[in-house]
Amino acid sequence: MDKVVVLNPHAGDHDRDLESWKELLPWDIRVSQEPGDAGRISRELAENGVPQIIVGGGDGTIREVADSLMSLAKEKRPQLAVLPLGTANDFCKSIHIGPELETAIKAIKEGLSVPLDVIQVTLNDKTFYGMNVACVGFVPEMTKRVSGSDKELWGSLVYALKSVETAQESRCYHLAAQLDGESYEWDSWNIVLGNGRFAGGGVPIAPEAELDDGLLDVYVFNGETKLDFLVEGVLSLLGQHSQSVGVESLKGKSLKLNSDLSLPISLDGELLGEGDVEFQLMTGALDVVVGQKTQ
Structure with a gap:
């Protein structure tokens, strides 16, 4: 087997049964039945020498598989490809x-691939890996409010709706930060670290990010009032937040954050937990099949 699909049948709103998937896809299929299955199956396939794993799912499934493969030595990691079956499919947008x-x-049949960077997150003595975007503060708080039934009802619009709801209770965090060893102090309500460009159902949250440049695009939202939050939030939906005087734009390979308040953290749309955190970019860590426009 040179290619195997790891399929999350619960992703998005697709209503195909397994037989219809087999008719559509010209590759062997393994089905994920519950959280953790996709990562476990992918690791087993990699350990058995399968050279390419095709993830059929959303951003959460892609993150789960990437996290699992990063536990292997680099030379043993298979090539990764994706089928956009989720609600938002933000990582797919980032790879065109x-x-x-x-x-x-x-794209999978054409086989154009690029070694892409991977975000490593260390939180509460645990290590997580993801491909796309990490967030601190407001976005994870918003993510807590998004349920599976909300996604089914509203699709990617749910992120905008829940953002308005979350803004009513948003708060600033006083942060001691180190970006590539340089110290900063921030009073921020939202921090975004972009490896990919899109989040929240197509919002260009890191509009200049590149998945293979060895750098995280870091945006620090420093607004102090509800009006600041609203203005910066609208600008971020338009991909123009870097032009706001209240948003600091930086680039780096690593970022450490400490706060007297518990920091909520998310990665590729999945909540990881709360606490002081360290982000590190792993350069060229996974070989990924991409669309032609990335060249």
Whole structure:
């Protein structure tokens, strides 16, 4: 087997049964039944020498598989490809694979791949890995409010709706930060670290980020009032927040954050927990099939 699909049948709103997936996809399929299955299956396939794993799912499933593969030595990690089956599919947008399955299948068959960077997060003595965007503060607080039924009802619009709701209770965090060893102090309500460009259902949250440049694009939202939050939030939805005087834009390979308040952390749309945190970019850590426009 040179290619195997690890399929999350619960991702997004797809209603195909396994037989219809087998008719559509010209590769062997393994089905994930519950959280953790996709990562476990992918690791087993990698350990058995399968050279390419195709993740059929959303951003959370992709993160789960990437996290599992990063536990292997670099030379033993298989190539990764993706089928956009989730609600937001933000990572697919970042690698220029559109929402149509036919587009993704075509890209996989063409086989253009690039070694992409991976975000490593160390939180409460645990290590996590993801491909796309990490957030501190407001975005994780918003993510807590998004349920599976909300996604089914509203699709990617749910992120905008829950952002408005969360803004009513948002707060600032006093942060002691180290970016590539240089010290900063921030009073921020939201921090975004972009490896990929898109989050929250297509919002260009890190509009200049590149998945293979060896740098995280860091945005520190420093607004102090509810009006500041609103203005900076609207600008971020338009991908223009870097132009706001209240948003500091930086680049780096590593970022440490400490606060007297418990910091909520998310990675690729998944809540990781709360606490002081360290982010590190792992350069060229996973070989990923991409769309033509990344070249």
